[in-house]
Amino acid sequence: MDQDKNVDIEQRHIEKRSDSSAVASTFIKYAAYLIIFFGFLYFLIKYVFPKF
Template sequence: MTTQNRNVEIEERHVEKKTDSSMVASTFIKYTAYIIIFFGALYFLVRYVFPMF
């Protein structure tokens, strides 16, 4: 049996996970605003609309 020397190229991948802190902050502010608006509307309903019934 004869063996051959094979040249095998190995591809290396280095994956770096990049986090964009401004994107995280803007998403946090957006959902915080949604929650404040939701509770504001709920407060309005409980305080002004429900007593009318």
């Protein structure tokens, strides 16, 4: 039962990168989504719902 196994173990090193330009562009993208969403809600509440 004693067999020598030659196994190559692949090692991965994960480095957490925080590229400030990628973080800033992602923040701007989601901030724009929020502004559009709340603008649409404001439009619905202000102009559409009072007509019912």
